[in-house]
Amino acid sequence: MSSVTPDQPRRAGPVVRADARPTDRAVPGPRVPAPRRPEPSRGRAPLAVAAGVAAGWAALTSYLPVALVLGLVQLSEDAGSVTGALRAGLAGWLLGHGVPLETGAGPLGLVPLALSGLAFWRLTRAGVHTSRAIGARGGRSPRQALTAAGAVGVGYALLGALAAVLVGTAGLSVSPIRAGGTYAIFGALAALIGAGRTTGVAGVLAARTPTVLRDGVRTGLVAGLLLLGAGAGAAGLAVATGGGDAADMIAAYRTGVAGQAGITLVSLAYAPNATVWSTAYLLGPGFAVGAGTAVRTSEVSVGALPAVPLLAGLPSGPADGFGAALLAVPVLAGMAAGWLLGRRLLRPAARPEPPAARPDRTELGWPALLGPAALAGPVVGLLAGLAAAASGGPLGGGRLAEIGPVPWQVAAVATAVVMAGALLGAAAAKVLDRPGRG
Structure with missing residues (x-):
C-alpha cells in the first residue's frame, strides 16, 4: 500500500467518460473467412464407392421416368409385356444421352432433349455428392474436382455399356463401345459442373476471369435465354393453334387411354x-423435317409427315x-441483353462504402461497355x-x-444478330443515362 505525503501527493488518474471510446486500441479490420479445413479422413468414403453410388442413383432417377412413359405405350398393345417395357425404357434412356439406335428401318438418333436435361441435372448432383463424400468440399482443388468428375464418368460409362448389351434384340442393336464412350463424356462433363461448384474451383476460376469476358458471357447467357424463351413462346402458340390436328393424331393411334397418355x-x-x-425459324435459317424440305419464314416446303402431334404446329406457308x-x-x-448490361455497369448496386468512395458511373468508357456487348454475340452463337x-x-x-436445323447456319446468324442488338442496347443505355437520374 503506497503512502501519501505532502511532497508526494497522489496523482489524479485520467478522467474517463462513460461514453468515451478507447483510443489506444487498434481498429479491427474486415474479417476474412478462413479457408475450410479438410474434413476428417475417417468420415470420407472411398472414391470408387462414392462415385459408383452417385452414378447409379443418377442413372436410376433418369431411367425410371422413361420406363414409365414408354411402358404406358408398350403395355397398351396386346403383345406388350413388362420385359418389353423395361427394354424399351433402356432404349429410350440410351437415346436421351445421344446414343443412336440401329433399327431395321435405319438409325434412330433424334434425341429427346427433355430427357437429356434431366440426366444432365442428375449427374451434376452426382458430382456434388461425390465431392462431399471424399471430403473435397470447399477445398478449391482442381485435382479433386477432376478426380470426382472422372470417377462418376467411369461409373456412368459402365452403366451405359451394360444398358447397350441388355437392350439388344433381333430388331434393335446398340454398340456397347459407342454407348460407353458417350456416357463417359456426358457423365464426366455434367459431374464436373457439380464438383467444381462444391469444391469452390468454379468460384476461383470466375474470380480470375477478366471482367470483360465475364460480363460478355453473362450478357450472352441472358440474350440466349431471351431468344430461347421467344422460340418456346412461338412454338407453343403454333401447337396451340393446331391443337385440333394434334388431338386427332393422338386419337388415331387407337392405343387406349394409357397409350395416348404415353x-x-x-x-x-x-x-x-x-x-x-x-x-x-425466328433467326432465319429454319429447319428441315426430312430430306429436301425446308421450314423458314420465307419458304415452307414439306411433304408427307409422320403422325406426330408435335408437328401439327408447322406453318403452312411463308410468314407475312x-x-x-x-x-x-x-x-x-x-438489345434487351445489351440494355441490361449497360444498366448494371452504369448504375452499380449500392455498396457499404460512402457515396464519395463509389466510382462515378460517368467514368465508364465506351470500350468497357461495348466490349462485353460484342462478346455476347459469339457466346450466343456457340450456344x-x-x-x-x-x-x-x-x-x-x-x-x-435429315431432321432439324443446320448448326453452322444457326450459329453464324445468331452471332451477327445478337452482337448487333447487344451493341445497340448497350449504347442506348449509356446515351440515355444521366448522372442526375435515378
Whole structure:
C-alpha cells in the first residue's frame, strides 16, 4: 500500500467518460473467412464407392421416368409385356444421352432433349455428392474436382455399356463401345459442373476471369435465354393453334387411354427440340423435317409427315404480315441483353462504402461497355450452334434421315444478330443515362 505525503501527493488518474471510446486500441479490420479445413479422413468414403453410388442413383432417377412413359405405350398393345417395357425404357434412356439406335428401318438418333436435361441435372448432383463424400468440399482443388468428375464418368460409362448389351434384340442393336464412350463424356462433363461448384474451383476460376469476358458471357447467357424463351413462346402458340390436328393424331393411334397418355408424354419430351427449331425459324435459317424440305419464314416446303402431334404446329406457308414481325425478335432479345448490361455497369448496386468512395458511373468508357456487348454475340452463337446440333437427328433411313436445323447456319446468324442488338442496347443505355437520374 503506497503512502501519501505532502511532497508526494497522489496523482489524479485520467478522467474517463462513460461514453468515451478507447483510443489506444487498434481498429479491427474486415474479417476474412478462413479457408475450410479438410474434413476428417475417417468420415470420407472411398472414391470408387462414392462415385459408383452417385452414378447409379443418377442413372436410376433418369431411367425410371422413361420406363414409365414408354411402358404406358408398350403395355397398351396386346403383345406388350413388362420385359418389353423395361427394354424399351433402356432404349429410350440410351437415346436421351445421344446414343443412336440401329433399327431395321435405319438409325434412330433424334434425341429427346427433355430427357437429356434431366440426366444432365442428375449427374451434376452426382458430382456434388461425390465431392462431399471424399471430403473435397470447399477445398478449391482442381485435382479433386477432376478426380470426382472422372470417377462418376467411369461409373456412368459402365452403366451405359451394360444398358447397350441388355437392350439388344433381333430388331434393335446398340454398340456397347459407342454407348460407353458417350456416357463417359456426358457423365464426366455434367459431374464436373457439380464438383467444381462444391469444391469452390468454379468460384476461383470466375474470380480470375477478366471482367470483360465475364460480363460478355453473362450478357450472352441472358440474350440466349431471351431468344430461347421467344422460340418456346412461338412454338407453343403454333401447337396451340393446331391443337385440333394434334388431338386427332393422338386419337388415331387407337392405343387406349394409357397409350395416348404415353404418346403425349413422348411429345413433351421433344418439346425442347421444338423450341430450338422455332428459334432457328425466328433467326432465319429454319429447319428441315426430312430430306429436301425446308421450314423458314420465307419458304415452307414439306411433304408427307409422320403422325406426330408435335408437328401439327408447322406453318403452312411463308410468314407475312404479323408473322414477318417475328424476324425482329432476335434483334430485340440482343438489345434487351445489351440494355441490361449497360444498366448494371452504369448504375452499380449500392455498396457499404460512402457515396464519395463509389466510382462515378460517368467514368465508364465506351470500350468497357461495348466490349462485353460484342462478346455476347459469339457466346450466343456457340450456344445456339450446339443446341441446333443436339436437337436434330435421323428418324430412320430414307426421307426422314435429315431432321432439324443446320448448326453452322444457326450459329453464324445468331452471332451477327445478337452482337448487333447487344451493341445497340448497350449504347442506348449509356446515351440515355444521366448522372442526375435515378
